[in-house]
Amino acid sequence: MTAPPYPQSHGLLKDRTVVVTAAAGTGIGYSTARRAIEEGARVLISDYHERRLGEAAERLSEETGQKPATFTCDVTAQDQVDALQEAALRELGHIDVLINNAGLGGEVPVVDMTDEQWFRVLDVTLNSVFRMSRAFLPGMYARKSGVIVNNASVLGWRAQKGQAHYAAAKAGVMAFTRCSAVEAAEHNVRINAVAPSIAMHAFLAKVTSDELLEQLSAREAFGRPAEVWEVANVMIFLASDLSSYMTGEVVPVSSQRA
Template sequence: MNSHGLLDGKTVLVTAAAGAGIGFATARRCAEEGARVIVSDRHERRLKEAAAELGALAIPCDVTDEEQVQAMFEACGPLDVLVNNAGLGGTAELAEMTDREWDTVLDVTLTGTMRCTRAALRRMIPRGQGVIVNNASVIGWRAQRGQSHYAAAKAGVMALTRCVALEAAPHGIRVNAVAPSLAMHAFLEKVTSPELLRQLAAQEAFGRAAEPWEVANVIVFLASDYSGYMTGEVISVSSQHP
């Protein structure tokens, strides 16, 4: 994709950027827009492969581990943009769900986003600048069976985004989120039945899932100066109709 230099001279950290999903697509688009890109993931082999393809710095990190989060940000150095992409889903109806299933999804998806946001703020506030973009989901607004833990986590990411935006604004820091509906990638195809994927795609106005790069383009916009007056917003990246 052609570059418009939207992130020239910026240092961008993207979590959960291994593989072929939104994180990797975002890291690629940030690099194409001139950023120095740092990628992180807990899957070290896939992370190294992604970093090699992008020419990016790789820092392994499990966002559920505070010590690893701190080590990641220390290794990054001064940071202009954080993209919180790490998240974990699953399917289980609440009556059958275990505490561990609930806690695991919340710990990665919501608390992991909080840990990275907190660490970034502590480094951005003294500099008086920075941008944080969180990956939420339309499921934080809309109901789906078997997704109460994931929906609660993503709704939490939305609320976290709005509250932190107010706290960060006096320090020149913007905090926004994207809320994709359905973005197709290899991992999603492995953990979701073809029937459900077809059903979800049929609910989209375009009759198809988004490509990861289509979500990444909106993240790049929020990371760039083109969204300089936006903070506390959750942008739906969706063609879903009622």
């Protein structure tokens, strides 16, 4: 089954300010930034790769007519995360929505996994969500308004060989989302997460074998991976007022068979 047509815009984030991490390249972060702009938001995108970040900003300008602000940031370094938060305030004035999209995978069996592989994946995928949330939540608390959307994965629930580090990190993102949401609700701030199954983009194709991609796609009821914008659409929904009663939820973006 082929993907549906690219969605029309409805102004769901009109006049909102949005920060998206790991938004270089052509993956979920980039697509979420594009959909946020299309829905009326002012956007700042961030990534570890300065050159690719600049290229992403230029593409977004061509595709949407609005060039987002940019800030290079390594989400594993707290000083850079703090600098990103300060830059976002300078560029946008305040932050309505934070999209925590940074993550790192890789396929390796537990018995072959090094400490460095284990801790690197957890640092990028889980610890970054903690660092970013800790940096941005005080401003949202002060304004009594704000939304955080985290990017988890169905692997936080389901098993796959060679993915123990990534699955553990994504399960941690889910638990962190639920617990931080209960705290944030006292300040009228919402925190939710998406859990995609498989969304096709260039980096995934680079680090995953064709055989595994074919197997993963075959598990999906539609027989295809998601388009990255199909995941981004759910992130935009969670960032918008359409999900105003939702917090602490982890929403699958999947067509996997039962």
